[in-house]
Amino acid sequence: MPTALSIVRKFFPEVTLMTDAKKSVRVSVTKKDSNSSIVKNHKGCAMAVACKRKFALTGVVISRDRAYLVTGNQAVRYALPQSVSREVVSFDRGGGFEEGEYQLNRPAKIVKVSKNPRDRGERGGDDNNRRFVHQTGNIRTALGSKMLG
Secondary structure (H helix, E strand, O other): OOOHHHHHHHHOOOOOEEEEOOOOEEEEEOHHHHHOOOOOOOOOOHHHHHHHHHHOOOEEEEOOOEEEEEEOOEEEEEEOOHHHHHHHHHHHOOOOOOOEEEEEEOOOOOOOOOOOHHHHOOOOOOHHHOOOOOOOOOOOOOOOOHHHO
């Protein structure tokens, strides 16, 4: 499983330090941001253009659920709320990115889940206990995927 730092370094090899955001920030996406953006592009979507403009950043990487704001050799990780995630999907499918104020959230603490079924109160080996995960299609590749290259 790739780390956040290794994912960002695929786009910005000069990044050597990764931190989680300490507080949430607001970003205003304008029509101009949408018009100067690139569909299915982690570094060039409307939200990335807006973040780069507002914070005078070296670069930005936007996925469906995370944002990495890059300044020099440092990257700061944010979590995308559902409102932004939906706009990213809409944008990638050609529906545009709605103008407005959006918030990038500080990431929640990550809790590691044991792979041992007994630790989660589940029974092992039963297909009914497996969680179904829908893969959304016709949008940018997932960060960390082998297709990203």
